[in-house]
Amino acid sequence: MTARSSLTVVLAAGEGTRMRSSLPKVLHPVAGQPLLAHVLQAAPAGAGARLAVVIGPDHKAVADEVHRLRPAAETFVQRERLGTAHAVLAARAAIARSADDLLVVFGDTPLISAETFARMRAPLAQGAALTVLGFHAADPTGYGRLLMDGNRLVAIREHADASADERKITLCNAGVMAFDGRVAPKILDQIGNANSKGEYYLVDAVAIVRKMGLEAVVIETKEDEVRGINTKAQLAEAEAVMQARLRKAAMDAGVTLIAPETVYLAADTTFGKDVTIEPFVVIGPGVSIADGAVIHSFSHIVQATIGKNASVGPYARLRPGTSLGDGARIGNFVETKAAILEAGVKVNHLSYIGDAEVGANSNIGAGTITCNYDGFSKHKTTIGKGAFVGTNSSLVAPVTIGNGAYIGSGSVITRDVPDDAMAVERSPQSVREGGAVRYREIKTRGKKTKD
Ligand code: UD1
Ligand code: CA
Secondary structure, eight states, rough: OOOOOOEEEEEEOOGGGGGSSSGGGGGETTTEEEEEHHHHHSSSTTEEEEEEEOOTOOHHHHHHHHHHHHTTTTEESSSSSSOOOHHHTHHHHHHHHSSSSSEEEETTOOOOOOHHHHHHHHHHHTTSSSEOOOOOOOOSSTTEEEETEEEEEEEOOOOOGGOOOOOOOOEEEEEEEEETTHHHHHHTTTTOOSTTTTOGGGHHHHHHHHHHOOEEEEEEOOOHHHHOOOOOHHHHHHEEEEEEEHHHHHTTTOOOEEEEEGBBOOOEEETOOOOOOOOEEEOOOOOETTTTTTTTTOOOOOOOEEOOTTEEOEEEOOTTTEEOOOOOOOEEEEEEEEEEEOTTEEEESOOEEEEEOOOTTEETTTTOEEEOOOOSOOOEEEEOOOEEEEOOOOSSSSEEEOOEEOTTTTTTTTTBBBBEEEEOOOOOOGSSOOOOOOOOEEEGGGGGGOO
């Protein structure tokens, strides 16, 4: 049997008024990624899988995010928000190029899994015209109710249009639907707007399918997978569900989380073997942590690569562009940004290392600061291998410290220091002996003098 082709239409045109935010709803993050990104990642991908996203007018940022994640996806603008069926038909041009399966999914349900899409497509291969994803809601208020005749789905009734008896039903419409792609256009074109809100409801597809003498089936899932996000409180609930999943997946993969409920991960965090994460660590997007690394408490890490057996924190902040080599050590109250620290580098206390490269096995003393910003632009600091930077030194970029160089504590380094040289450069006030307005020495260290 050949694999069935698919078109997934993601509805993301909603204004998201209840978020009370200037950011389009589907761009709000859960586990470090926009809601929409989670949905796009779960949607079928690969050969024979097309994707169309329906967005609101003036939502260029949403279109940009779609194209960043799935460059081949098409976007369609729904100019007036006349309901979910109307939104699907904004993608009519994509639907007309028929696929075997047409999936419709909402952009604000980030917890949906790829496996559920696969389960929903299975009945279509068996001849059903429509699969609806259902769940038992703890509180069904607001959801469309699934009206069953025994095992058969006969209709979906929106809450606003439901009778008192129908409102007692807890089996609800999750919003995800899968259509047989060949009959989908005929079904969608029959949906009208004769309901209390005057909207074109996608849910009316069920009754139409029945009227056509075709089969509509329900696939059930857990409420946690289909939580829709309309408010900031629901965003926080989805975050909690997602974090619980990510922690469990990390532990299943062998990561030691001492107090998992206090550790925040991102959806794209990757781990090697035997990684330990102590309590109260926050990991943002774009982080990979290699075998044997330890992240100590109260560290905050975003877009950083952490090498094997490296040690981070406690109280470290690794900002975007940080790369730690194997066995590197970042201690307390150290901040790094756009910094490549090679294997065995130690920055153990109270330092800022930004826009910098530090060669293998260099030791950066307590309180060292790379002065990367002169008030106008950023400059780079390059430190060679095996260098020693004494405590409380300021390295005024752009500046290069050579391999094996030695910087005396309290130095303010404004000029390059050659390989194996010793530099002690202090402001006159800080030098008690002498006191003259000059103090700069660059000596060649004993044995390493070149002949
Ligand atoms: C919808 C379902 C309801 C289901 C619930 C599950 C319909 C009519 N109702 O209700 O049965 O129980 O989801 O969460 O389908 N959208 C557009 N354009 C529009 C209208 C909506 O793009 O004109 C998008 C929204 O951005 C959102 C999705 O469609 O992503 C669902 O719309 P929403 O208004 O949230 O539907 P619900 O009232 O939650
Ligand atoms: Ca909704």
